[in-house]
Amino acid sequence: MAQIFDTHAHYDDEAFAGDYREVIAAFPQYGIGRCTDVASTMESVDRVLSLAHEFPNVYAALGIHPSECRDLTEAFLEEMEQKARDPKVVAIGEIGLDYHFPEEDPDPALQKKWFVRQLVLAQKTGFPVIIHSRDAAKDTFDILQEYHSGLAGGVIHCYSYSTELAREFVKLGFYLGIGGVLTFKNARKIREVVRVIPLTSLVLETDCPYMAPVPHRGERNSSLFLPLVAQAVADCKGIDPEEVIAVTEQNAERLYHV
Numbered sequence: 001m002a003q004i005f006d007t008h009a010h011y012d013d014e015a016f017a018g019d020y021r022e023v024i025a026a027f028p029q030y031g032i033g034r035c036t037d038v039a040s041t042m043e044s045v046d047r048v049l050s051l052a053h054e055f056p057n058v059y060a061a062l063g064i065h066p067s068e069c070r071d072l073t074e075a076f077l078e079e080m081e082q083k084a085r086d087p088k089v090v091a092i093g094e095i096g097l098d099y100h101f102p103e104e105d106p107d108p109a110l111q112k113k114w115f116v117r118q119l120v121l122a123q124k125t126g127f128p129v130i131i132h133s134r135d136a137a138k139d140t141f142d143i144l145q146e147y148h149s150g151l152a153g154g155v156i157h158c159y160s161y162s163t164e165l166a167r168e169f170v171k172l173g174f175y176l177g178i179g180g181v182l183t184f185k186n187a188r189k190i191r192e193v194v195r196v197i198p199l200t201s202l203v204l205e206t207d208c209p210y211m212a213p214v215p216h217r218g219e220r221n222s223s224l225f226l227p228l229v230a231q232a233v234a235d236c237k238g239i240d241p242e243e244v245i246a247v248t249e250q251n252a253e254r255l256y257h258v
């Protein structure tokens with residue numbers, strides 16, 4: 001039977017320090033099968049790997065988030081490349097661009113440099129990519145248009161841009177990650193994206209501990225809330241949630257080659 005595949009979780013986050021074992025052990029009760037735990041900081045890389053080793057149904061993605069790239073070095077990327085040989089690693093991510101807090105985040109030029117370097121690493125190692133892109137639509141698209149051909153695919157995680165751009169990313173071979181935001185009252189734009197983009201190009205994700213769906217908005221998110229997102233996708237498309245769960249699970253398997 002099909003089970004929900006959470007394509008983007010952060011169980012390595014301190015928000016789960018006290019009970020990640022209990023949350024992951026509860027997956028089957030809620031219809032959740034597998035998840036990919038995604039690194040974001042330099043410190044998180046080893047935590048994500050050890051988590052993936054602890055649970056057969058947890059995969060690992062290694063990468064440095066654009067807001068965390070200030071201290072990144074070539075030496076660290078080489079180390080990460082070695083660690084990516086681990087059989088539980090399925091992707092490079094999360095990587096990308098985030099221009100939402102220009103005062104706090106690294107300079108766009110520095111973000112672009114490390115985004116491109118990690119795309120090249122993904123090309124070299126043959127892994128798909130997990131893209132984080134916030135308020136940086138044009139630069140993200142331009143860079144991915146340039147580099148997508150050598151990539152083993154990828155996902156635009158927490159997709160937040162227009163329907164037109166969604167179509168363009170899908171043309172480049174990317175999946176769109178759909179999470180709790182879809183259930184927010186003001187998410188008209190994303191509901192439209194989910195309506196028009198074929199289900200075969202969508203994957204489910206939490207980005208937990210962030211982005212809990214309604215009626216849990218503001219609480220700590222976890223994969224256990226994903227049935228609410230599957231239902232919201234089903235409502236947008238006028239189909240059965242079982243179909244959403246089955247097709248997005250197959251999509252996640254294709255995305256991560258598992």
Ligand code: NI
Binds near residue numbers: 008010038094207
């Ligand atoms: Ni994330």
